[in-house]
Amino acid sequence: MNSLLAGPPLTGPESLASHAGRLGPMPAVGARFIDTLVQSRIAGRGGAGFPAGTKWQAVATHSRGDAVVLVNGAEGEPQSKKDRLLMSTRPHLVLDGAFIAARVLRARRVILYIGERHRAARAAMLQALAERNETERRLVSEHAAPARYVAGAESAAIHFITEGVATPTTMPPYPFERGVDGKPTLVQNVETLAQVALIARYGEPSGTSLVTIAGGVPRPGVLEVESTTTIADAVSLAGGASDQARAVLVGGYFGRWMEARDAWPLRLDQGSLRSHGLALGCGVIGVLPAGRCPVCETAGIMRYLAGESSAQCGPCFFGLRALADACTRIAEHGTNRDDLQRLDRWTEDVRGRGACRHPDGAVIFLQSALQTFGREFAGHRPHSAAEAA
Numbered sequence: 001m002n003s004l005l006a007g008p009p010l011t012g013p014e015s016l017a018s019h020a021g022r023l024g025p026m027p028a029v030g031a032r033f034i035d036t037l038v039q040s041r042i043a044g045r046g047g048a049g050f051p052a053g054t055k056w057q058a059v060a061t062h063s064r065g066d067a068v069v070l071v072n073g074a075e076g077e078p079q080s081k082k083d084r085l086l087m088s089t090r091p092h093l094v095l096d097g098a099f100i101a102a103r104v105l106r107a108r109r110v111i112l113y114i115g116e117r118h119r120a121a122r123a124a125m126l127q128a129l130a131e132r133n134e135t136e137r138r139l140v141s142e143h144a145a146p147a148r149y150v151a152g153a154e155s156a157a158i159h160f161i162t163e164g165v166a167t168p169t170t171m172p173p174y175p176f177e178r179g180v181d182g183k184p185t186l187v188q189n190v191e192t193l194a195q196v197a198l199i200a201r202y203g204e205p206s207g208t209s210l211v212t213i214a215g216g217v218p219r220p221g222v223l224e225v226e227s228t229t230t231i232a233d234a235v236s237l238a239g240g241a242s243d244q245a246r247a248v249l250v251g252g253y254f255g256r257w258m259e260a261r262d263a264w265p266l267r268l269d270q271g272s273l274r275s276h277g278l279a280l281g282c283g284v285i286g287v288l289p290a291g292r293c294p295v296c297e298t299a300g301i302m303r304y305l306a307g308e309s310s311a312q313c314g315p316c317f318f319g320l321r322a323l324a325d326a327c328t329r330i331a332e333h334g335t336n337r338d339d340l341q342r343l344d345r346w347t348e349d350v351r352g353r354g355a356c357r358h359p360d361g362a363v364i365f366l367q368s369a370l371q372t373f374g375r376e377f378a379g380h381r382p383h384s385a386a387e388a389a
């Protein structure tokens with residue numbers, strides 16, 4: 001079956017023998033594979049949803065046999081678990097994708113960039129690598145990605161590997177022009193690379209996506225869903241909303257809050273979500289139960305995102321902190337008109353003013369909260385200790 005998690009039980013890394021027995025050997029694709037990738041319309045699964053084929057074309061154009069393939073398994077989004085699960089259970093699918101990229105793009109190096117806290121995933125990837133042939137093994141080095149939200153951004157990954165500092169850098173130059181050690185670099189999420197391995201075998205992607213269902217459900221965790229699966233279907237596979245759901249956060253911390261009733265019928269498919277002005281992002285679907293305070297929830301996430309700024313760009317560092325403080329004041333002391341007005345004004349001051357997308361993602365999230373929870377933000381009262389517990 002053409003799916004990412006098909007195969008043996010998801011209890012540990014699949015061996016090379018099992019993987020090759022199930023899917024056959026890695027296909028020997030050449031430069032024309034890029035056309036297949038473009039036609040497949042596969043989009044990146046690390047968050048930005050950028051078409052993989054376009055990225056490969058750009059790296060191929062710049063490669064002089066010296067390109068670098070950077071396998072992004074940082075998974076810095078706190079609620080996301082899908083990249084970890086994929087690396088821990090189907091490491092050879094990810095490695096196949098990386099080695100196919102290396103062959104097609106004439107890369108001399110493959111870098112595994114895996115979150116330092118994702119120990120099982122790192123161990124599984126290294127165990128799988130040890131099973132590969134020497135030519136493949138010689139291409140690879142492994143780097144532990146620092147456990148910071150922005151460390152997973154592509155320029156931060158390149159910066160870390162080149163200079164040991166996991167902070168984003170200004171683009172241009174883009175990774176396909178000057179990436180790791182100044183070489184043209186393909187940065188690709190692990191799920192995207194696993195899809196590449198399937199496209200190379202079957203000519204098309206699986207048509208499925210990995211999503212993490214988080215928050216108020218009895219069985220939070222990772223699901224592989226078809227493009228026809230709705231958010232309601234996925235939440236019911238996770239045991240259904242445990243409390244009456246108030247809202248759903250679609251796409252993780254850079255995503256958007258929606259009224260639960262509006263979210264249920266939406267299909268978990270990048271194209272379909274885009275037509276509703278949404279993004280699948282890193283695939284997190286967070287369910288907010290009716291009993292939880294949306295203002296406090298939003299303030300908590302804004303504080304986290306403000307704390308994760310790499311403090312290099314003023315509007316991001318000071319702006320996100322000011323927005324988080326205003327949200328926190330409303331959450332802790334109740335609504336005041338000045339802070340509400342500041343939230344509207346300051347989001348506009350922050351948007352588009354950072355070297356990376358961190359502040360933009362945070363203000364998209366905040367604006368969706370102000371829209372979806374307008375009533376609660378306009379009339380918030382501080383919670384008593386008993387309510388807050």
Ligand SMILES: Cc1cc2nc3c(=O)[nH]c(=O)nc-3n(C[C@H](O)[C@H](O)[C@H](O)COP(=O)(O)O)c2cc1C
Nearest residue numbers: 044045046072074075076152153154188189192357
């Ligand atoms: C602040 C920030 C954090 C990010 N964190 C991750 C991450 O943890 N993992 C990831 O794959 N991509 C992450 N991304 C997206 C990467 O910059 C990049 O777009 C992605 O790795 C490219 O692979 P893809 O096209 O296959 O999605 C992040 C982006 C930003 C702006």
Ligand code: SF4
Nearest residue numbers: 310312313316354356
């Ligand atoms: S926008 Fe924020 S997170 Fe991105 S580089 Fe600037 S300070 Fe760092």
